Amino acid sequence: MSVDLRFTKGQGTGNDFVLFLDPDGHHDLSPSQVAALCDRRFGIGADGVLRAVRSENIAAGGAALAEDPAAEWFMDYRNADGSIAEMCGNGIRVFVRYLIENGVVELVPGRTLPIGTRAGVRDVIRSGTGFQVDLGRWRLEPDETLVSAREVPVARPGLGIDVGNPHVVVALADDAELEAADLTVIPHLDPAPVEGANVEFVVPREPLVRDGVGRIRMRVHERGSGETLSCGTGAAAAALAVRHWAGAGAPNEWRVDVPGGTVGVRMFPAEDGEHVALSGPAELVFEGDLSIA
Numbered sequence: 001m002s003v004d005l006r007f008t009k010g011q012g013t014g015n016d017f018v019l020f021l022d023p024d025g026h027h028d029l030s031p032s033q034v035a036a037l038c039d040r041r042f043g044i045g046a047d048g049v050l051r052a053v054r055s056e057n058i059a060a061g062g063a064a065l066a067e068d069p070a071a072e073w074f075m076d077y078r079n080a081d082g083s084i085a086e087m088c089g090n091g092i093r094v095f096v097r098y099l100i101e102n103g104v105v106e107l108v109p110g111r112t113l114p115i116g117t118r119a120g121v122r123d124v125i126r127s128g129t130g131f132q133v134d135l136g137r138w139r140l141e142p143d144e145t146l147v148s149a150r151e152v153p154v155a156r157p158g159l160g161i162d163v164g165n166p167h168v169v170v171a172l173a174d175d176a177e178l179e180a181a182d183l184t185v186i187p188h189l190d191p192a193p194v195e196g197a198n199v200e201f202v203v204p205r206e207p208l209v210r211d212g213v214g215r216i217r218m219r220v221h222e223r224g225s226g227e228t229l230s231c232g233t234g235a236a237a238a239a240l241a242v243r244h245w246a247g248a249g250a251p252n253e254w255r256v257d258v259p260g261g262t263v264g265v266r267m268f269p270a271e272d273g274e275h276v277a278l279s280g281p282a283e284l285v286f287e288g289d290l291s292i293a
């Protein structure tokens with residue numbers, strides 16, 4: 001049996017997604033269907049799929065509604081290989097743009113839109129021409145991970161950071177080393193995290209801090225999607241790692257340059273501890289109809 005869907009292609013700093021509305025939760029695609037959609041030669045091509053489903057119509061939505069009954073919509077995120085991930089920082093901005101453009105939600109400046117995700121409810125607000133998402137509390141992993149990547153001369157220590165999904169951040173020596181890293185091959189992590197991890201390679205800008213804002217460059221190999229032009233949660237993890245390494249006095253506001261553009265990261269105190277927020281653009285590119293077997 002085939003499934004007919006109206007889809008939209010969207011992107012945030014070049015991290016691209018296929019989006020579709022499934023309010024009643026009738027189209028829970030299989031991993032192979034997702035992989036087929038994301039295939040850049042045989043499908044539409046994307047780093048992931050975002051299914052917009054009402055929280056009441058997806059099993060994981062129960063926890064979201066318990067956390068915040070106003071979280072009417074749930075972002076069901078899949079990586080390009082069909083695997084499930086807890087959270088997507090670029091995706092959620094594109095997701096909110098998509099809900100707004102489709103007239104299913106309103107988001108007036110100054111108001112917050114709660115979205116259900118597998119990492120918990122995430123609050124989104126408008127920010128400039130894009131959106132800002134509060135990624136909530138973050139966690140430093142206690143143990144160091146040794147990271148080896150092709151064309152990076154020696155294995156480097158990586159810092160594990162959870163921002164709703166898992167990341168390992170590695171500092172490289174300079175821009176030349178960052179550019180030379182071959183991320184077509186999955187970086188090797190030792191010990192290997194059971195659930196896998198997204199791996200961010202970072203270098204500081206010169207100077208690291210300008211006008212009170214920290215500045216870094218980053219490339220990423222995403223779990224389940226390979227190298228992408230940007231990873232929002234990865235940018236947040238990278239800024240948190242560099243602030244950690246920089247020590248006392250390091251700023252709480254960061255600009256992270258990725259191959260697909262620039263995103264902003266901000267750390268701020270909240271009632272339950274420090275939160276990290278991500279801001280950046282979100283664009284819808286084209287739409288069409290598809291039929292998947």
Ligand SMILES: N[C@@H](CCC[C@H](N)C(=O)O)C(=O)O
Nearest residue numbers: 085088089090165231232233
């Ligand atoms: N690109 C995303 C992260 C998507 C999920 C990730 N690949 C994972 O498996 O955790 C972002 O912008 O955060």
